[in-house]
Amino acid sequence: MEDPILTRLTSIFREVFDDDDLVLKPELTANDVDGWDSLTHIRLILSVQKAFGVKFSAVEMSRLKNVGDLIALTKHKQAPGVVT
Amino acid sequence: MNRYGLEFHHFGLAVRSPETAFRYLGDLGYRAGSTCYDPLQKVNLAMRHHDRMPDVEVIWPGAEPSPIDAMLEQGDSLIYHICYTSEDVERSLTALEQAGLEVMPLGFPQPALLFDGIEVSFHRITGVGVIEIIAGVPARGRL
Numbered sequence: 001m002e003d004p005i006l007t008r009l010t011s012i013f014r015e016v017f018d019d020d021d022l023v024l025k026p027e028l029t030a031n032d033v034d035g036w037d038s039l040t041h042i043r044l045i046l047s048v049q050k051a052f053g054v055k056f057s058a059v060e061m062s063r064l065k066n067v068g069d070l071i072a073l074t075k076h077k078q079a080p081g082v083v084t
Numbered sequence: 085m086n087r088y089g090l091e092f093h094h095f096g097l098a099v100r101s102p103e104t105a106f107r108y109l110g111d112l113g114y115r116a117g118s119t120c121y122d123p124l125q126k127v128n129l130a131m132r133h134h135d136r137m138p139d140v141e142v143i144w145p146g147a148e149p150s151p152i153d154a155m156l157e158q159g160d161s162l163i164y165h166i167c168y169t170s171e172d173v174e175r176s177l178t179a180l181e182q183a184g185l186e187v188m189p190l191g192f193p194q195p196a197l198l199f200d201g202i203e204v205s206f207h208r209i210t211g212v213g214v215i216e217i218i219a220g221v222p223a224r225g226r227l
Contacts, residue, residue, distance in 0.1 A: 029192060030191055030192060036191075037151045037154075038190035038206065038208075039154065041189070041191045042188055042190065045189070057177075057178075057181060058181050058187040058188075058189065058207065059174045059177050059181075061188075061189045062173060062174065062193060062205055062207075064192055065192055065193070066192065
């Protein structure tokens with residue numbers, strides 16, 4: 001069964017990086033994706049926050065090391081009872 | 085120490101090519117520090133030290149596309165970040181947000197080749213600009 005959060009994140013990544021073939025893997029970092037610079041990083045974070053209606057703190061964002069961490073943080077924020 | 089736990093380290097000066105900046109800083113009495121190409125940040129880096137003036141990190145693009153390319157399209161040089169050290173980066177970021185500042189990371193934290201692999205991170209503070217935070221205090225003598 002498809003993970004709806006992962007599906008939506010994949011859609012966001014493909015839109016931000018303008019790459020319809022982009023496949024999200026947990027170990028993916030900025031160095032693996034063409035065009036992932038500081039500006040697209042901001043667009044990506046803002047897009048994820050808007051799409052999921054969540055707000056990441058600076059500390060939470062600073063702990064992100066790769067896409068897997070971003071997926072996990074988004075899922076955590078989406079969990080019932082988590083205040084963002 | 086200030087409320088953010090940030091201690092000034094250097095200014096980051098982005099240029100298209102470094103020769104003129106090197107000559108200017110040299111004439112001011114700056115001496116050369118470490119120089120390297122950082123493959124993670126995809127830029128060339130060169131530290132310049134001075135006994136009575138703030139340290140300056142000269143940054144210029146390498147052969148591949150770099151994070152400073154778009155900025156340099158607006159002009160040929162720019163002091164675009166202020167770098168600080170922090171003994172506790174998470175505490176510093178929390179303090180910045182608690183002070184009502186909007187902090188947005190500009191990427192994932194990465195080890196900095198110029199600072200012996202110590203982790204650095206870049207953040208944009210709305211209304212202030214871009215800051216770099218070095219986690220811990222690199223040994224100045226090796227820079």
